[in-house]
Amino acid sequence: MQEKKIKLLIVDDEKDICKFEKEYLEKHNYKVSTAETGQKAIAISKREKPDIALIDIYMSKGIDGIEILQKILEVNPECKCIMSSWDKAKAIEAKTKGAIDILIKPAEIKDLEKIVNKIAAKLTKK
Amino acid sequence: MATIRELFHSLGNIHNLLVVGAGVTSETVEECLEEQGLSLELKIKLSKILKNLNGISGDAQEADRKLREIHDRVYAVIDPDTGKPK
Numbered sequence: 001m002q003e004k005k006i007k008l009l010i011v012d013d014e015k016d017i018c019k020f021e022k023e024y025l026e027k028h029n030y031k032v033s034t035a036e037t038g039q040k041a042i043a044i045s046k047r048e049k050p051d052i053a054l055i056d057i058y059m060s061k062g063i064d065g066i067e068i069l070q071k072i073l074e075v076n077p078e079c080k081c082i083m084s085s086w087d088k089a090k091a092i093e094a095k096t097k098g099a100i101d102i103l104i105k106p107a108e109i110k111d112l113e114k115i116v117n118k119i120a121a122k123l124t125k126k
Numbered sequence: 127m128a129t130i131r132e133l134f135h136s137l138g139n140i141h142n143l144l145v146v147g148a149g150v151t152s153e154t155v156e157e158c159l160e161e162q163g164l165s166l167e168l169k170i171k172l173s174k175i176l177k178n179l180n181g182i183s184g185d186a187q188e189a190d191r192k193l194r195e196i197h198d199r200v201y202a203v204i205d206p207d208t209g210k211p212k
Contacts, residue, residue, distance in 0.1 A: 014143065017143060017146060020147055023150060024150045086134075086138040105141075106144070108145055108183065109146050109150055
């Protein structure tokens with residue numbers, strides 16, 4: 001029986017970051033969607049119910065990452081959200097809004113993988 | 127014209143791209159190194175690429191530490207959205 005893959009949503013306005021992170025995490029057996037805007041992120045969350053979301057706090061267009069986090073949790077309360085930011089204070093603030101972990105940029109891809117794997121391990125234990 | 131906040135964000139993004147890109151590319155190179163039947167010459171070249179990628183990642187992280195120092199000094203005296211002195 002094929003094990004169900006953990007679904008991951010990457011929300012970042014930088015498309016090359018989305019591309020790199022998707023490429024890497026898919027190789028490591030995750031099913032990955034990407035969104036460069038908050039609107040797209042919320043639409044994907046409603047439709048696909050990702051297990052984990054990695055959300056960039058500073059989005060150059062539209063709503064910011066904190067608002068995206070709150071809206072994702074409204075439509076998909078089970079989603080485990082990781083906030084990524086260059087601004088550590090903002091990232092920590094996001095934990096009070098429902099994020100379960102933070103990633104400070106620039107972040108090595110293996111550090112992202114560690115955080116995602118830790119969350120995924122807890123999800124698969126359920 | 128971009129605001130100071132936007133410029134710092136943009137530069138921070140470039141550093142992040144370099145670190146992530148180097149990391150992802152390094153993994154691809156590591157996979158190549160695991161292939162059977164590679165010549166010694168090719169292994170040496172691939173190892174050199176890996177070392178260079180690690181160097182690029184490290185340099186980008188160092189550049190980002192400098193960027194943070196500049197950020198803190200600039201933000202202390204300039205409003206990052208208007209560009210005017212505080």
